[in-house]
Amino acid sequence: MILIIDDNPKSIKALSLIIRDFGQVIFATSGQSGIAMTMKTKPDLILLDVEMPGMNGYEVCRQLKADAATRNCSVIIVTSHSSVDHEVAALEAGAADFITKPLNAPLVRARVKTQLLVKKQADELHRQVEQDGLTGIYNRRYFDQQYAQEWRRHQRQRSPLGLALIDVDFFKAYNDHYGHQQGDECLRQVAKGLHSALRRPGETVARYGGEEFAVILPYTELGEAQKIGLWLCESIRDLQLPHAQSEVAAHVSISVGLASCVPDGRSLPTSLLSDADDALYKAKANGRNRAVVSDRVID
Ligand SMILES: [Mg+2]
The missing domain is CATH 3.40.50.2300 (Response regulator)
Known part of the structure; x- marks a missing residue:
């Protein structure tokens, strides 16, 4: 134009x-x-x-x-x-x-x-510059930038900001069994599945690291985060990608850790990230293939 x-x-x-x-x-x-x-x-x-x-x-x-x-x-x-x-x-x-x-x-x-x-x-x-070459979704660089920006916006507006960290279950075993090309394809499918699970504008899904993904959830309290965690797990389950080496399912599954807070002058962006990371750790410790919000476990 x-x-x-x-x-x-x-x-x-x-x-x-x-x-x-x-x-x-x-x-x-x-x-x-x-x-x-x-x-x-x-x-x-x-x-x-x-x-x-x-x-x-x-x-x-x-x-x-x-x-x-x-x-x-x-x-x-x-x-x-x-x-x-x-x-x-x-x-x-x-x-x-x-x-x-x-x-x-x-x-x-x-x-x-x-x-x-x-x-x-x-x-x-x-x-x-903003795109992850393998999956086509946003990359870590874009995530970091967008997360910092959303943090400041939610701080100004005193609104709850949600965050989800996602890990593909037994991905190393998947790669070893199916080969790296199929592993790459798996990550592409997971990225697509996560993307399709999101329904509201501003929800940003990015590749966070190897088999890790992150989602920024604007205006999201813990209760809402819990629902979104379930949707994310369902969207990957619905892909029905066979995973012969998984100890928790016959198909590719994910573990999700979610957290939410109203950013204020005392809290740091990294504290919400580490809350989500702790929740992800619990999701894995509790048997994977599930979403965990703070202390609550959802199957
Ligand atoms: Mg003139």
Whole structure:
């Protein structure tokens, strides 16, 4: 999606016609409304007029680049001034490129095409940084970042934050028996199963380590965590992946440790993690293939 920000409807029309082959084009006629629309729609590219009443294009660009929510949208500055100074001002404001009026259609198309390609590659890189290569779900790096962020949010809102740590039962024996390729496939299936067990927005499942997974559960008290623990176990049981070496089931199963707390000034993110880890330890000690919330055992 491409956003055109220009105070002149004729300019918007002319630009739209030139770039219509590149996908959906939306527009705003002032800097303020352009910033609001960027927040809402996160366009891939913004074509930004410099000469606008109120907030000019440079200022709009600076504001977009200063905000983490809009920083990743590429901006091409469009202006009727074709001096080096203006070009430098555009780049210093954070623009990716610079186009002068009167518009030269092939040149505009070439520059737009290049920036869309750069954006696509940047998005792909971004995805790879957050994604676990084997299972396709979020990786540990993303989990750590998201967990810290959710911790602060729940602290501000004085809301309960839940956490689940999950371990695949007898996974080493599974690998030894079925081979590493099948082991990898098992982890992919488990990741998919866990993902499908979650029902609310913001619930984030990540690969935490080898055969360990973690789920962030926003606004979740212990009672709710208990239900979610059961669903997670069921979702893996329902996969019915044969596991000849398991001592607790004929199929692949998981042990889940859950914890919840209302973050306050005295508690630390690591304390909730270690609560969940203790619960996971108990789930294993009590026979695996089950979810344990604090001191309660659910079969
Ligand atoms: Mg203008």
